[in-house]
Amino acid sequence: MAQERLADIVLAAVGNVIGSHPSSAVISVDGRASRFADVMRRILDEARPRILAEYGIDLVDVRLRQLTLPEQNRANVFARMQAERGKMAMKYRSEGERELKKLVAAADRQKTRILAEAYREAERLKAEGDAQAMQIYADAFGRGPQFYKFTRTLTAYEKMLDGSTTIFLPADAEIFRILDGRPARAGR
Secondary structure, eight states, rough: OOOHHHHHHHHHHHHHHTTOOOOTTTSSSSOOOSSSSHHOOOOOOHHHHHHHHHHHHEEEEESSSSOOOHHHHHHHHHHHHHHHHHHHHHHHHHHHHHHHHHHHHHHHHHHHHHHHHHHHHHHHHHHHHHHHHHHHHHHHHHHHHHHHHHHHHHHHHHOOOOOTTOOOOTTHHHHHHHHHOOOOOTTO
16 A cells, blocks of 8 residues: 555656656657656655655655557657668668779779770780781891792782682782792882
């Protein structure tokens, strides 16, 4: 019986104090500090004198075991909590997308740099190869101009002719002279 009377006094104090504060003073959905400790101290300060006067009991502490919302407020509170979580999720997604864009941009820059270096190296090697080929051609022409002319003529005809090409040449064409082994005419 006495316990029920004490509970009634404490519950009345809880209702008065919590009712005079916004819910953000007791509940924090965004991680910021609430004024919960101050609210609990005010409940104790309101209930203690009455219990001491009426029952001679010194109330030392008050603790809440459960905090429930009125049914009409639950949907709004849960919707607010869901909206807050949605905002946080959007924030994390946008941060992730921003980080992804940074990584993709860095990878693209690195790819461009590597490809440019590879192209530069390929062009250098190609130029070296062309220079060596020209040197070989020059050496061949210097050693045997007739042989050089012969191989160049064959290469030219090979590039011109494939298996299905038909050409008409005069009987004194250079190719016939080369194939028959006849000496070149003056002026050729």
